Amino acid sequence: MRLTVTRVVLNSRPGNNGAPVAENFRLEEATLSADLADGDVLVRTLCLSVDPYMRCRMNEDTGVDYVTPWQLSECVDGGGVGVVESSRCGLCVEGDVVTSFNWPWQTRAVIKGSVLQKVDPKLVDGHLSYFLGAVGITGLTALLGVREKGHVTKGANQTMVVSGAAGACGSIAGQIGRLDGCVRVVGICGSDEKCRALVDDLGFSAAINYRQEDVPARLTECCPNGIDVYFDNVGGSISDAVITQMNSGSHVILCGQISQYNKDVPYPPPLSEETKETLRRKNITRERFTVLNYMNQAEAALCELSQRVQSGQINVLETVVNGIENMGDAFCSMMTGGNIGKQIIKISE
Amino acid sequence: MRLTVTRVVLNSRPGNNGAPVAENFRLEEATLSADLADGDVLVRTLCLSVDPYMRCRMNEDTGVDYVTPWQLSECVDGGGVGVVESSRCGLCVEGDVVTSFNWPWQTRAVIKGSVLQKVDPKLVDGHLSYFLGAVGITGLTALLGVREKGHVTKGANQTMVVSGAAGACGSIAGQIGRLDGCVRVVGICGSDEKCRALVDDLGFSAAINYRQEDVPARLTECCPNGIDVYFDNVGGSISDAVITQMNSGSHVILCGQISQYNKDVPYPPPLSEETKETLRRKNITRERFTVLNYMNQAEAALCELSQRVQSGQINVLETVVNGIENMGDAFCSMMTGGNIGKQIIKISE
Incomplete structure (x- = not known):
């Protein structure tokens, strides 16, 4: 047939x-x-x-x-x-x-x-x-990215920033950050409607519309204790702005760099000299995260994601x-x- | 007061x-x-x-x-x-x-x-x-030990052997091996009552009473395709017998060595020259597994253990x-x- x-x-x-x-x-x-x-x-x-x-x-x-x-x-x-x-x-x-x-x-x-x-x-x-x-490869990327590279510690009063925060992965990553104990999770996204969704639906502490707002000024306002964990989906000038305000010994989770994908540059795209110097001076780790390298953790992590989605802890x-x-x-x-x-x-x- | x-x-x-x-x-x-x-x-x-x-x-x-x-x-x-x-x-x-x-x-x-x-x-x-x-450190040791060091692959027709199989950790490790796709899981333990429990209650394919039976002969009988994964809780002569029958490119999960703990030897205890030679010749990995190095995976793994215990997949x-x-x-x-x-x-x- x-x-x-x-x-x-x-x-x-x-x-x-x-x-x-x-x-x-x-x-x-x-x-x-x-x-x-x-x-x-x-x-x-x-x-x-x-x-x-x-x-x-x-x-x-x-x-x-x-x-x-x-x-x-x-x-x-x-x-x-x-x-x-x-x-x-x-x-x-x-x-x-x-x-x-x-x-x-x-x-x-x-x-x-x-x-x-x-x-x-x-x-x-x-x-x-x-x-x-959320209960597939995107959720795995968010959860395992935070767990493997984020160094989030309960009770440590940490602040997380997520770029591409209203995207598939960012929207889960921010919620994992909150559930794992960050006291403040700030999302960066590209519209007021997305900002509202992050705060009202997903429990982010604050959201920044990078197309309308002054990102460095708003980061300073939203992150009074600096930034301890940065879940980076976008790269480019937004990431430069975030990294500038990161604390010593903090961690960038290099998940994606969507702002650079249309350019003819290698992955991960090269950083500005100034950003490289900030990473070095403040001893900030910035490790590439590729979920396919962690698939032996998939079964347990999908179980957790499923349970958290069903219980309403993750929207x-x-x-x-x-x-x-x-x-x-x-x-x-x-x-x-x-x-x-x-x-x-x-x-x- | x-x-x-x-x-x-x-x-x-x-x-x-x-x-x-x-x-x-x-x-x-x-x-x-x-x-x-x-x-x-x-x-x-x-x-x-x-x-x-x-x-x-x-x-x-x-x-x-x-x-x-x-x-x-x-x-x-x-x-x-x-x-x-x-x-x-x-x-x-x-x-x-x-x-x-x-x-x-x-x-x-x-x-x-x-x-x-x-x-x-x-x-x-x-x-x-x-x-x-089962939903604590012992279950984590079993699950993460198998996942991190066992290289168990669905559909690969693998045989797992577990020593100390009726103990807290071995009894869970064997069940994880079965759930993850080993077609044959053989337990080694120290009494007929334990052997019955492994087979009747925990779904092991076979069990060997090392105090009563000829371990090498019984392993040959129970593992007609050789041994692909060995979850080792005991060390000593039992482990020598198992390793002798392991396949090329197979994996020992070195979880514990209870048979050696009363001796004044370093951990992990030294292997016999013959066993070392078998590992080398057959390219068998034997990596020490310490669960405390994997605690960033604990939350997801405990979720999976809880779900599998509640659903009856793990007894x-x-x-x-x-x-x-x-x-x-x-x-x-x-x-x-x-x-x-x-x-x-x-x-x-």
């Missing part, structure tokens, strides 16, 4: 200014054999994820060895969740919910069962898109659009801060 | 043969001021733990830098759980259940609130002694005795394998 599916392929790589556009992606129909080989699984896609790290997959050379480039005219892939429609793999059966980091942007797909993770919908109260965000924000035809737009919108919380694309019910 | 309490002090260190005896401990009464200083908490002890590592605390020099020796005529300490009777510390209030790794062997005590961990009885369905075992065995007057006997009994599962001493209800 053959099935007709819709998929997204890479149409072109970003142009000279580096900014991705929806036209870099192309929608097409394809046919698929539903006669499965041994070990194969036919899945129907429920939701897909778009994430900042994907920008480097649009380049011919991703610049890092843990992700591969997307190929022109080939189906794009990333985080996805779906349901098994038929299986010739012993690890899952029809009706199972499964996820993968390399899910094709395609309405249905045949995938090797061995690369799928079976997940339990009870862990997210049926809210399956959480497996791509989850999502921006959801419908339809595989909107993948390119959703990706480009996310790259310019169009989302609050995790950007999710619903493909089918 | 003054309170009379009963406590256990170190009466003497073990004699020349190294074996601890109940007379190394002494019970005494003491009085305690219940007028608390700022930051202090008055706790009533509910349960105490005895553990193999305590044997090295009986020596003048523990031989390792992460635990300190017990002092003659001073109150002995270790894992404990209790309830707050009054508090002048902002971190806990009357009625809270709290734990510590340095709980005095004493019926009531005044402790700095900052060294206590507040715990939620719901995590153990009210079974508070689990905070000393918990305990040997419980009552009364602080039995601490010394309980410790010595545990050191010679008198317990099945965690040895707990109930001090009050």
Whole structure:
């Protein structure tokens, strides 16, 4: 039996200014054999994820060895969740919910069962898109980033600053900081609506709109005891401003540098001489955090994330659009801060 | 106000043969001021733990830098759980259940609130002694030991062997191995009753009574594909027998070496030349695992342990005795394998 599916392929790589556009992606129909080989699984896609790290997959050379480039005219892939429609793999059966980091942007797909993770919908109260965000790789990045690199200590009266704080990862990282004992968690984001969400919905102590406010002045105001932990998702001038106000012996968690991804620079992007000198003089650590190096901690951490989301200790924000035809737009919108919380694309019910 | 309490002090260190005896401990009464200083908490002890590592605390020099020796005529300490009777510390209030790794062997005590961990009885369905075992430091040692050093991989058809398998840590480690995907988990222990418990209650594939059976022959029988992971709690000749049958590129998790603790040898005890040669020739890793180096993972791991115990995926065995007057006997009994599962001493209800 053959099935007709819709998929997204890479149409072109970003142009000279580096900014991705929806036209870099192309929608097409394809046919698929539903006669499965041994070990194969036919899945129907429920939701897909778009994430900042994907920008480097649009380049011919991703610049890092843990992700591969997307190929022109080939189906794009990333985080996805779906349901098994038929299986010739012993690890899952029809009706199972499964996820993968390399899910094709395609309405249905045949995938090797061995690369799928079976997940339990009870862990997210049926809210399956959480497996791509708060109870998936994004939540793991936030929780393990804080735990591995943040040196947060209960009772130590610490202040954490999060950049990209209204994004998928930042919005969880700030809440982990609060739960782990930071007495003050300040978010930096790009709109007043995001600022309100951080404070009202996520329990941040304060929020700074970097597009409207004087970041250094507001940091001084919001962080009277300086900054002990900085969860950095953005890099660039915002990070220079934060690092300037960090305490001696404090810690930068280098999670992402979205402000630099459209530029032709290596990862992590070079710091200004002044910022390097501040790090040196104040003995501030700034260690790159790559969640894929900590996957032996995933099972326990996902359990904690699930429990904290279900108990309401962690609130989850999502921006959801419908339809595989909107993948390119959703990706480009996310790259310019169009989302609050995790950007999710619903493909089918 | 003054309170009379009963406590256990170190009466003497073990004699020349190294074996601890109940007379190394002494019970005494003491009085305690219940007028608390700022930051202090008055706790009533509910349960105490005895553990193999305590044997090295009986020596003048523990031989390792992460635990300190017990002092003659001073109150002995270790894992404990209790309830707050009054508090002048902002971190806990009357009625809270709290734990510590340095709980005095004493019926009531005044402790700095900052060294206590507040715990939620719901995590153990009210079974508070689990905070000393399966949902405490013992469970953490088992889970994190397997995850950090075991290289267990789902679908890889691996065989795990656990020594000291009916002890507090081994009984959890074997279950984690099974849950993480080992297709065969074989336990080595010291009685037929323990063997039955491993297989019938804990889901081990097979169990070997090292006091009655030919360990090498039984290992060959129980591990037809060799051994991929060895969770070692005992050391000595049992470990020599296991390592001889391990596969190339396999992994020893060096958790404890209880068979050597009464000897005057450094930790970890030296291996025989033949065993060293086997490790080298077969490229077997054998890394010491010290749970205290992984405490940034404790919160997530305890969450997973709690969930797996509550759902019945992990079964918990305990040997419980009552009364602080039995601490010394309980410790010595545990050191010679008198317990099945965690040895707990109930001090009050």
